[in-house]
Amino acid sequence: MYSVGRIFMFRIPQGNELLDYLNRFADTEGISMAWVNAIGSLEDVELAYYDRESGKYIVKKYPGTYELVAGTGNISLRDNKPFTHMHVVIGDRENKAYAGHLVKANVYVAEVFIVEITGEPKLVREHVGGGLWLWKTTPKH
Amino acid sequence: MYSVGRIFMFRIPQGNELLDYLNRFADTEGISMAWVNAIGSLEDVELAYYDRESGKYIVKKYPGTYELVAGTGNISLRDNKPFTHMHVVIGDRENKAYAGHLVKANVYVAEVFIVEITGEPKLVREHVGGGLWLWKTTPKH
Amino acid sequence: MYSVGRIFMFRIPQGNELLDYLNRFADTEGISMAWVNAIGSLEDVELAYYDRESGKYIVKKYPGTYELVAGTGNISLRDNKPFTHMHVVIGDRENKAYAGHLVKANVYVAEVFIVEITGEPKLVREHVGGGLWLWKTTPKH
Numbered sequence: 001m002y003s004v005g006r007i008f009m010f011r012i013p014q015g016n017e018l019l020d021y022l023n024r025f026a027d028t029e030g031i032s033m034a035w036v037n038a039i040g041s042l043e044d045v046e047l048a049y050y051d052r053e054s055g056k057y058i059v060k061k062y063p064g065t066y067e068l069v070a071g072t073g074n075i076s077l078r079d080n081k082p083f084t085h086m087h088v089v090i091g092d093r094e095n096k097a098y099a100g101h102l103v104k105a106n107v108y109v110a111e112v113f114i115v116e117i118t119g120e121p122k123l124v125r126e127h128v129g130g131g132l133w134l135w136k137t138t139p140k141h
Numbered sequence: 142m143y144s145v146g147r148i149f150m151f152r153i154p155q156g157n158e159l160l161d162y163l164n165r166f167a168d169t170e171g172i173s174m175a176w177v178n179a180i181g182s183l184e185d186v187e188l189a190y191y192d193r194e195s196g197k198y199i200v201k202k203y204p205g206t207y208e209l210v211a212g213t214g215n216i217s218l219r220d221n222k223p224f225t226h227m228h229v230v231i232g233d234r235e236n237k238a239y240a241g242h243l244v245k246a247n248v249y250v251a252e253v254f255i256v257e258i259t260g261e262p263k264l265v266r267e268h269v270g271g272g273l274w275l276w277k278t279t280p281k282h
Numbered sequence: 283m284y285s286v287g288r289i290f291m292f293r294i295p296q297g298n299e300l301l302d303y304l305n306r307f308a309d310t311e312g313i314s315m316a317w318v319n320a321i322g323s324l325e326d327v328e329l330a331y332y333d334r335e336s337g338k339y340i341v342k343k344y345p346g347t348y349e350l351v352a353g354t355g356n357i358s359l360r361d362n363k364p365f366t367h368m369h370v371v372i373g374d375r376e377n378k379a380y381a382g383h384l385v386k387a388n389v390y391v392a393e394v395f396i397v398e399i400t401g402e403p404k405l406v407r408e409h410v411g412g413g414l415w416l417w418k419t420t421p422k423h
Contacts, residue, residue: 188377240379
């Protein structure tokens with residue numbers, strides 16, 4: 001059980017890679033756990049689907065500019081550094097939707113909302129095989 | 142007008158049905174109102190569209206594994222128990238997006254963020270006809 | 283850096299235009315900054331894609347009823363009044379997803395979650411050319 005810490009709401013400057021920016025932001029601000037939402041417009045997006053059979057992410061590239069319609073993710077610790085895990089729905093100029101695990105994207109406009117979460121234990125990503133780095137579950141429910 | 146209560150951020154153990162797990166979690170923790178966000182990967186998803194003419198949900202099944210790209214929902218009271226209402230966007234291995242009311246899905250990976258909401262009056266779902274169970278509105282705005 | 287203020291969770295009465303309702307709600311309640319999530323069902327939706335070359339939003343109309351699957355947005359100040367910026371993913375009766383910047387939509391059912399954000403400086407939208415009204419960035423990260 002955790003509590004709400006600081007709230008950050010801001011626009012990421014154009015040209016930054018979204019995940020890299022959020023990771024650096026969290027590192028600078030000392031954020032080790034957070035929930036993240038984002039909307040805006042992204043360029044040259046790479047989305048992935050996790051293929052359980054091969055244990056690998058299948059990555060597809062989307063060149064050009066897409067609306068960032070629903071960015072949902074979190075920040076937790078991986079290798080002792082804040083790590084952003086985000087899934088996004090993007091829309092093209094016909095409003096056609098593409099949905100997946102965000103690998104990378106350049107920011108044209110990104111309005112983000114970060115809810116810092118405080119308390120113990122810290123959520124830590126551990127490599128569980130294949131491409132997956134997961135939090136321990138506490139299956140008491 | 143409400144306030145933020147406890148914050149829960151965790152991974153649901155693999156194999157649970159998502160809504161059933163969240164309902165049991167809320168019941169055990171004594172959560173009567175909350176907002177919920179989730180990302181991850183789901184198996185054997187059932188999505189629905191509410192058909193106003195027939196007053197019924199049209200359900201479609203999606204066998205296999207899909208990215209859970211945007212899970213958005215809430216917890217409130219229905220028949221005196223916490224009830225999770227969630228809509229999801231899922232993505233297939235081509236990042237094609239499907240969007241609807243979540244009927245059920247098995248968890249492969251689900252990272253959830255629950256914001257408990259405290260205060261009065263409690264939000265209660267009441268049967269308003271057809272398949273709809275809605276909160277009372279307070280149309281003062 | 284901001285803090286959490288009041289929390290609002292409610293259903294918007296049927297027949298209201300979604301953005302207009304949220305703007306009036308924020309104005310009445312004195313909300314100048316907030317994050318917003320919404321799910322439900324919308325009628326006669328208009329979605330847009332921002333075309334950078336022309337500096338204009340390309341708008342498409344979706345007559346009929348769609349599931350509101352992921353509504354993500356924020357409230358900040360524009361022309362000294364609270365202004366709601368929202369992106370939505372909607373789903374049709376086949377769960378086909380459409381994603382874009384929300385121009386307008388009539389509410390059939392809308393369950394909204396508003397997190398008021400308090401602190402300084404207030405986020406203000408300024409016209410930066412074309413159809414874009416953006417917050418200043420503070421590119422210190």
